[in-house]
Amino acid sequence: MKAFFAPAAPYALARVWMDGLWEDKARRIERMRRDTDKALALTAHRLLCYAVKTVYDIVPGPQDFGLMVRGKPYLVTAPDIHFSISHSGGMAMCALHGEPVGADIEKARLVGKGVPERVMSEAEYRLYRDAEDRQTLFFQIWTLKEAFIKYSGEGLGIPLRSFTVCPSGSGIITDTGCAFWLMQPADGYQAAVCAKGGAEPEIVMVSEEQLARPLGK
Amino acid sequence: MFEKVKQIIEENVDCGNIKIVPETDLISDLQINSLDLVELVCAFEVAFNIVVPEKDIRKLSKVSDIVAYLEKRVA
Numbered sequence: 001m002k003a004f005f006a007p008a009a010p011y012a013l014a015r016v017w018m019d020g021l022w023e024d025k026a027r028r029i030e031r032m033r034r035d036t037d038k039a040l041a042l043t044a045h046r047l048l049c050y051a052v053k054t055v056y057d058i059v060p061g062p063q064d065f066g067l068m069v070r071g072k073p074y075l076v077t078a079p080d081i082h083f084s085i086s087h088s089g090g091m092a093m094c095a096l097h098g099e100p101v102g103a104d105i106e107k108a109r110l111v112g113k114g115v116p117e118r119v120m121s122e123a124e125y126r127l128y129r130d131a132e133d134r135q136t137l138f139f140q141i142w143t144l145k146e147a148f149i150k151y152s153g154e155g156l157g158i159p160l161r162s163f164t165v166c167p168s169g170s171g172i173i174t175d176t177g178c179a180f181w182l183m184q185p186a187d188g189y190q191a192a193v194c195a196k197g198g199a200e201p202e203i204v205m206v207s208e209e210q211l212a213r214p215l216g217k
Numbered sequence: 218m219f220e221k222v223k224q225i226i227e228e229n230v231d232c233g234n235i236k237i238v239p240e241t242d243l244i245s246d247l248q249i250n251s252l253d254l255v256e257l258v259c260a261f262e263v264a265f266n267i268v269v270p271e272k273d274i275r276k277l278s279k280v281s282d283i284v285a286y287l288e289k290r291v292a
Contacts, residue, residue, distance in 0.1 A: 112256040
């Protein structure tokens with residue numbers, strides 16, 4: 001299992017990657033009003049293609065992607081390649097695995113009143129309430145929860161407070177039956193990966209220059 | 218109700234130059250992510266003194282959906 005990270009490319013570069021998207025996704029990105037949002041979304045998809053090429057020597061094109069129920073994309077031509085992409089602030093992430101996987105990255109920021117209580121289980125909130133650095137813990141818990149939801153493919157079908165996944169001591173406590181890993185790919189960012197099991201993901205930092213190179217066939 | 222919903226959205230989401238209208242889509246027009254959506258729902262809960270079950274959140278994709286939902290809940 002590998003977790004790839006890349007900084008958002010400038011829009012002037014990223015816009016050429018629009019050709020790699022399937023029609024519906026291209027339309028959704030075109031509708032975004034800010035070029036920085038478009039660039040980040042395009043970087044995330046490019047990172048996925050870079051990751052698949054690096055690990056499997058396959059360059060996925062628009063025709064290779066399909067959508068599952070609830071809209072999760074997958075590779076029709078290589079269904080045993082499982083991936084999960086995420087982006088936030090100025091960073092994109094792609095987790096790649098031979099089995100179902102979920103990943104999330106978030107740029108830490110202040111969150112609104114009432115949000116921790118709304119999203120955390122009782123066990124998580126007890127740890128959060130007593131934590132010295134609540135902001136860091138909040139985003140660790142948030143990314144872990146999002147990674148699990150994306151792993152499950154259920155979206156909002158799983159109430160956030162109905163399960164526990166939280167760093168504690170040197171490990172992560174959970175009642176989901178899954179394995180989790182936390183990462184800090186850059187200052188101010190938290191990231192998490194969820195899978196059924198397996199070894200810790202290898203972290204791969206990818207530069208703008210590497211993403212810009214032709215992927216070849 | 219629309220004006221109140223519009224005000225809460227503008228206070229909690231970076232709308233930029235987007236004019237909030239009933240057809241405004243939270244994700245495709247305002248680019249809000251899951252955390253933004255939870256924060257927005259918390260703001261509605263406080264403003265209207267209600268609790269929004271998570272199963273209802275997925276129904277709230279456009280501003281008009283939010284207005285209709287709140288009108289039913291608050292009535």
